Amino acid sequence: MNEMANEVVDSRYSSSREQRDEAQQLMEKRKLRMSKLSRAEVFKAKLMQLKLQMEEFLRAPVYDNKPHFTTFLETYIDTLYDKRSEFAKDIAVTPVSLSQVLNNHREPKEEFMLKLMVHSERAFKLIGSFHKKIWYQVYFQEKINETMASQEQWRPEVEKKIKFESFA
Amino acid sequence: MKIVEVSSNKKYEINISRVDKADLDTITSERHFFDWKKEKTYEILKLTIAGEKDILGLVSFECIDEEKRIHIRLLAASEENVGKDKIYDDIIGNLLAFVAQQAVLKYAEWACISLRPKTQLAEHYITKYKMNVTGMTLSLEVPEILELIERYSNED
Numbered sequence: 001m002n003e004m005a006n007e008v009v010d011s012r013y014s015s016s017r018e019q020r021d022e023a024q025q026l027m028e029k030r031k032l033r034m035s036k037l038s039r040a041e042v043f044k045a046k047l048m049q050l051k052l053q054m055e056e057f058l059r060a061p062v063y064d065n066k067p068h069f070t071t072f073l074e075t076y077i078d079t080l081y082d083k084r085s086e087f088a089k090d091i092a093v094t095p096v097s098l099s100q101v102l103n104n105h106r107e108p109k110e111e112f113m114l115k116l117m118v119h120s121e122r123a124f125k126l127i128g129s130f131h132k133k134i135w136y137q138v139y140f141q142e143k144i145n146e147t148m149a150s151q152e153q154w155r156p157e158v159e160k161k162i163k164f165e166s167f168a
Numbered sequence: 169m170k171i172v173e174v175s176s177n178k179k180y181e182i183n184i185s186r187v188d189k190a191d192l193d194t195i196t197s198e199r200h201f202f203d204w205k206k207e208k209t210y211e212i213l214k215l216t217i218a219g220e221k222d223i224l225g226l227v228s229f230e231c232i233d234e235e236k237r238i239h240i241r242l243l244a245a246s247e248e249n250v251g252k253d254k255i256y257d258d259i260i261g262n263l264l265a266f267v268a269q270q271a272v273l274k275y276a277e278w279a280c281i282s283l284r285p286k287t288q289l290a291e292h293y294i295t296k297y298k299m300n301v302t303g304m305t306l307s308l309e310v311p312e313i314l315e316l317i318e319r320y321s322n323e324d
Contacts, residue, residue: 007260009243011283029302045277045310052273128318
């Protein structure tokens with residue numbers, strides 16, 4: 001087989017010793033490269049990770065009651081800021097209202113979502129690609145997930161109120 | 169993520185997903201270069217054109233969490249998609265970019281993918297994918313790993 005033309009790769013280690021030796025060498029080089037990374041490059045990697053996590057959440061939604069939106073939002077803020085109050089200041093909301101959103105004591109208002117969208121557009125310019133609607137999608141996907149996960153609680157009462165009978 | 173039909177330059181949307189048991193029964197070493205059944209204890213991903221079943225490329229890899237690294241074990245486009253007469257281009261690039269995404273998803277700024285091509289092929293990977301060299305191992309880390317993901321991402 002002409003590997004050069006084919007790009008076909010067999011990278012399997014022939015022994016665990018070979019793997020261990022190469023891993024050690026590689027880790028030393030990686031630590032050196034890591035030490036030279038700029039702050040912006042580290043931000044970029046963390047934002048890319050967050051973007052991929054949100055995309056994965058949307059691709060394979062799990063019906064649960066976990067606060068994914070606020071977990072992603074916390075990660076976003078903590079990646080970019082040392083203090084959450086600085087983010088609140090940058091999007092012109094009070095630290096208290098931000099805290100209430102993050103602690104799931106208050107739903108984010110329309111204006112909050114719009115500000116978050118514009119803020120994220122600017123932050124994600126670092127990684128070149130960002131879906132404007134992703135925060136909205138995550139937020140509403142979570143609402144769907146919550147609704148589907150809590151059917152046992154809301155369904156009995158709602159079923160009683162619906163007069164329409166099935167055709168079947 | 170897209171691949172390009174070499175003859176027409178037309179782009180096709182692709183899917184990359186896990187190989188299942190039924191796939192393993194149809195994959196042959198004649199068309200896909202290796203005995204992929206031997207890789208079933210590792211992650212194996214297949215590349216197909218969206219909406220189609222035909223497997224155009226495969227990759228198997230191992231997540232080494234303690235090193236925050238994903239090591240690519242086997243990587244191959246299907247037999248008709250290698251060499252100068254290949255039908256589709258960018259199969260390997262897309263598979264590499266997808267594995268790179270998995271690494272960033274797990275390890276963020278520590279993300280790393282590695283592979284060990286034969287000496288004559290290493291230069292190609294270094295040039296085309298900007299891989300770093302450490303002994304026999306080629307690797308991609310931040311920032312190059314992010315550039316690879318961006319390059320093969322669809323978003324404008």
